[in-house]
Amino acid sequence: MAPVPGSGLAKGLAVTLRTMTKKTVTEQYPDVQPDLPPRTRGVIGLFEENCTVCMLCARECPDWCIYIDSHKETIPAATPGGRERSRNVLDRFAIDFSLCMYCGICIEVCPFDALFWSPEFEYAETDIRDLTHERDKLREWMWTVPAPPALDPGAEEPKELTTARRTAEKLTPHTEPQTTGPQATEPRPAKPQVTDAQATRPEVTEPHATEQARAAEQPTRPLGDSKQQTDQPRPDREGDA
Numbered sequence: 278m279a280p281v282p283g284s285g286l287a288k289g290l291a292v293t294l295r296t297m298t299k300k301t302v303t304e305q306y307p308d309v310q311p312d313l314p315p316r317t318r319g320v321i322g323l324f325e326e327n328c329t330v331c332m333l334c335a336r337e338c339p340d341w342c343i344y345i346d347s348h349k350e351t352i353p354a355a356t357p358g359g360r361e362r363s364r365n366v367l368d369r370f371a372i373d374f375s376l377c378m379y380c381g382i383c384i385e386v387c388p389f390d391a392l393f394w395s396p397e398f399e400y401a402e403t404d405i406r407d408l409t410h411e412r413d414k415l416r417e418w419m420w421t422v423p424a425p426p427a428l429d430p431g432a433e434e435p436k437e438l439t440t441a442r443r444t445a446e447k448l449t450p451h452t453e454p455q456t457t458g459p460q461a462t463e464p465r466p467a468k469p470q471v472t473d474a475q476a477t478r479p480e481v482t483e484p485h486a487t488e489q490a491r492a493a494e495q496p497t498r499p500l501g502d503s504k505q506q507t508d509q510p511r512p513d514r515e516g517d518a
């Protein structure tokens with residue numbers, strides 16, 4: 278059947294009218310920044326202090342877009358006769374975001390919490406080679422990683438915080454011995470303040486002070502001689518009756 282002349286125009290106008298009455302969903306980016314969810318997968322940040330160069334992330338990455346170089350370093354023994362230790366030192370850590378498919382496997386498998394998602398997404402480049410982010414750039418992304426959600430009120434302290442606190446207590450040179458129980462939390466009484474004048478004052482030389490000291494050394498009189506004693510009524514003796 279031949280199409281009715283003008284039916285296409287009528288259909289188009291109908292679509293236009295229908296769309297005009299709907300709420301617009303267009304975001305005015307870049308004039309208005311999008312309101313992204315906190316767990317958005319924008320870019321990966323590296324906290325290299327936590328990285329032990331275990332290579333797990335590079336091995337598990339399905340795109341083989343993580344490049345890690347390292348060398349071994351020998352740490353001398355801490356005590357005489359002790360054993361030397363060796364550790365891996367990171368030389369290069371890079372992620373090629375032109376290959377990355379944002380699966381998040383590297384972040385999931387990292388056993389030392391060295392990789393994190395950042396919601397930043399504005400890192401487009403005109404040269405594809407610039408999409409390989411080296412460790413310095415990956416560290417910069419770390420400062421855009423949102424803070425983790427707060428713990429439940431009754432939750433245990435995270436083991437990282439406990440370990441860090443114990444290490445800080447060990448490293449503090451003048452830490453006083455800890456006591457347990459409620460005494461540990463009681464405030465100490467404040468020490469009396471000594472002014473400069475008091476600190477330089479000589480030994481007590483006032484005459485009344487020395488007199489008081491002498492009087493204290495003299496033997497006390499028997500109670501019978503004191504006026505207070507004589508004023509009191511004496512007990513009746515048998516001869517007085």
Ligand code: SF4
Nearest residue numbers: 338377378380381383
């Ligand atoms: S997100 Fe996936 S593809 Fe991207 S670097 Fe990590 S493991 Fe590789």
Ligand code: SF4
Nearest residue numbers: 328329331332334387
């Ligand atoms: S898995 Fe974590 S600790 Fe191991 S090399 Fe990758 S980032 Fe470093």
